[in-house]
Amino acid sequence: MLRERSAGPASAPRSRVAISFGSPAAESGATRLDLNEILIRHPQAAFLMRITGSAMREAGIDDGDLALVDRAMDASPGHVVIAIWGDEFLCRRLQRTGNKLCLVATDPDVHEINGCAGDRFEVWGVVTHVIKQVSG
Amino acid sequence: MYALVDVNNMYVSCERVFKPALHGRPVVVLSNNDGACIARSNEAKDLGVQMAQPWFQVKHLERSAGLIALSANFELYGDMSSRMMSLAAAYAPRQEVYSIDECFLDFEGVPTDLQAVGRDLRHQVLKWTGLPTSVGFGATKTLAKLANHVAKTADRKPGSYPQPLAQVCDFATLAPAELDAVMASTDVGNVWGIGSKTAPKLQDAGIRTVLDLKHADAAALGRRFSVVIEKTVLELQGTRCLDMDDAPLVHQQIMCSRSFGNAVTELPDLVEVTSGFAVRVARRLREQRSVASAVHVFIRTSPHRAQDRQHAPSATMPLPRPTADTRILVVAAVQALRSIYKPGYPYAKAGVMLLELQDDRQEQQASLDLFDAPEQKQPDGRRDLMETIDALNERFGRDAVSIASAAKRSTHTAHASRQHRRSPRYTTRLDEIVTVRA
Numbered sequence: 001m002l003r004e005r006s007a008g009p010a011s012a013p014r015s016r017v018a019i020s021f022g023s024p025a026a027e028s029g030a031t032r033l034d035l036n037e038i039l040i041r042h043p044q045a046a047f048l049m050r051i052t053g054s055a056m057r058e059a060g061i062d063d064g065d066l067a068l069v070d071r072a073m074d075a076s077p078g079h080v081v082i083a084i085w086g087d088e089f090l091c092r093r094l095q096r097t098g099n100k101l102c103l104v105a106t107d108p109d110v111h112e113i114n115g116c117a118g119d120r121f122e123v124w125g126v127v128t129h130v131i132k133q134v135s136g
Numbered sequence: 137m138y139a140l141v142d143v144n145n146m147y148v149s150c151e152r153v154f155k156p157a158l159h160g161r162p163v164v165v166l167s168n169n170d171g172a173c174i175a176r177s178n179e180a181k182d183l184g185v186q187m188a189q190p191w192f193q194v195k196h197l198e199r200s201a202g203l204i205a206l207s208a209n210f211e212l213y214g215d216m217s218s219r220m221m222s223l224a225a226a227y228a229p230r231q232e233v234y235s236i237d238e239c240f241l242d243f244e245g246v247p248t249d250l251q252a253v254g255r256d257l258r259h260q261v262l263k264w265t266g267l268p269t270s271v272g273f274g275a276t277k278t279l280a281k282l283a284n285h286v287a288k289t290a291d292r293k294p295g296s297y298p299q300p301l302a303q304v305c306d307f308a309t310l311a312p313a314e315l316d317a318v319m320a321s322t323d324v325g326n327v328w329g330i331g332s333k334t335a336p337k338l339q340d341a342g343i344r345t346v347l348d349l350k351h352a353d354a355a356a357l358g359r360r361f362s363v364v365i366e367k368t369v370l371e372l373q374g375t376r377c378l379d380m381d382d383a384p385l386v387h388q389q390i391m392c393s394r395s396f397g398n399a400v401t402e403l404p405d406l407v408e409v410t411s412g413f414a415v416r417v418a419r420r421l422r423e424q425r426s427v428a429s430a431v432h433v434f435i436r437t438s439p440h441r442a443q444d445r446q447h448a449p450s451a452t453m454p455l456p457r458p459t460a461d462t463r464i465l466v467v468a469a470v471q472a473l474r475s476i477y478k479p480g481y482p483y484a485k486a487g488v489m490l491l492e493l494q495d496d497r498q499e500q501q502a503s504l505d506l507f508d509a510p511e512q513k514q515p516d517g518r519r520d521l522m523e524t525i526d527a528l529n530e531r532f533g534r535d536a537v538s539i540a541s542a543a544k545r546s547t548h549t550a551h552a553s554r555q556h557r558r559s560p561r562y563t564t565r566l567d568e569i570v571t572v573r574a
Contacts, residue, residue, distance in 0.1 A: 043446075044222055044264050047570075049570045050571045055574050090572065
């Protein structure tokens with residue numbers, strides 16, 4: 001989970017000055033936009049994972065990205081999901097083929113996982129957002 | 137009606153959410169410095185590993201039976217606990233967080249199908265957090281605890297109880313004869329508040345099952361043993377002796393929490409409340425001559441005020457070594473609070489919980505350790521100081537002497553513990569989150 005760190009002692013004088021001018025937010029009744037509230041619909045079910053690999057690049061998911069995962073949502077075909085396959089976590093798109101659900105990568109060279117015996121998977125959560133660092 | 141909700145094998149279950157390879161394998165979680173087994177998967181229980189058994193006694197099972205041992209990861213358990221607790225809180229008008237992995241819910245005045253509520257709750261916690269729970273309903277807290285034991289045992293050992301009672305067990309759905317049959321097949325030592333010292337004495341007196349205890353003469357047992365047992369018998373008969381937030385009959389964990397009459401939004405107010413809680417739990421810890429390995433702090437807005445912005449965070453501070461020192465416990469609690477507090481939220485409740493209590497004589501032995509930080513030494517002098525503080529408070533009233541400016545002292549509590557087998561802190565450290573292959 002994202003947690004706010006407390007300000008260190010060095011910043012204490014500054015915040016005291018700010019308090020003496022009152023809180024503009026409180027007066028206008030507005031609250032500063034909070035990414036937690038914008039991105040996270042189910043806080044108790046929200047988890048962050050780090051992407052490694054490039055088999056989902058065409059879905060906008062690159063090596064090093066942060067995936068925001070929601071376990072509360074029911075996974076449907078078309079969703080990008082985190083799945084458990086064997087003993088490892090995989091990021092793939094859930095897809096319906098015939099009457100079966102399978103996991104597919106956007107990279108056509110990567111084998112699909114069809115859920116048959118010996119190739120079973122279990123959906124762990126739905127990827128709702130991907131956060132990528134572009135500078136800094 | 138009360139419900140008791142708890143997570144099955146909490147610490148192991150938390151580990152399994154983030155490491156699929158642990159499913160179906162025997163797993164134990166070890167205490168500070170990898171000394172003893174403080175949590176066991178069902179598979180580890182089946183191998184005969186006992187609760188609190190020293191690690192060196194079962195270490196051979198690593199090679200012979202594939203036993204996996206992990207160091208305690210209290211930051212992870214604390215965060216997963218707060219997710220579970222805040223989900224459970226929304227199901228009933230009142231919640232009492234009783235330990236890191238269990239809470240009572242009070243359904244007083246809620247006319248509904250509780251069995252269905254229990255199934256919903258269990259399903260939601262499992263889906264949202266990955267943690268498997270057991271839910272027990274009863275007319276008293278002691279009965280709810282017993283129903284929880286039945287729910288968990290029926291699930292783990294098919295055939296031990298009727299299968300419909302597995303996972304979620306509501307005693308109110310049983311006919312009197314059925315409830316008696318359940319009680320008759322349950323050993324008296326499984327009753328909340330009957331410790332391992334009392335159970336054999338009761339058995340000597342011919343009280344072997346829960347049903348025997350329920351039918352016993354409460355007043356006579358009260359005279360012969362203790363008022364605790366008298367109350368336990370009355371609670372088994374359906375007479376409420378313990379209300380929500382009443383001190384538990386036995387102190388297996390130490391915790392102090394309070395709902396606020398008016399919401400609290402300012403950090404200094406919460407620091408004061410939290411420090412006060414930490415001082416109180418520290419005193420209770422020393423009264424029972426124990427030491428704690430970690431401090432868990434939670435604050436939360438009211439889940440029943442949908443108009444409020446909701447925030448229900450918690451944090452767990454592992455201590456460099458088990459301690460009962462008020463100063464260290466207060467500093468850790470305030471550090472935890474500062475790391476989770478966000479301005480602008482109307483907090484309705486706060487609490488401080490001490491985790492993994494152990495006898496302080498073991499701790500003295502361990503303090504001969506060569507690797508202690510200098511400030512961690514001189515345990516005797518500190519013990520004297522703490523006893524003096526307790527004595528002064530006893531004489532001049534609670535909190536006559538307290539820890540001033542404790543919050544300003546810095547300690548290095550987070551990283552010092554020597555835990556060689558600790559898993560990543562998947563949900564509280566960005567550089568330790570799960571890596572997923574794409």
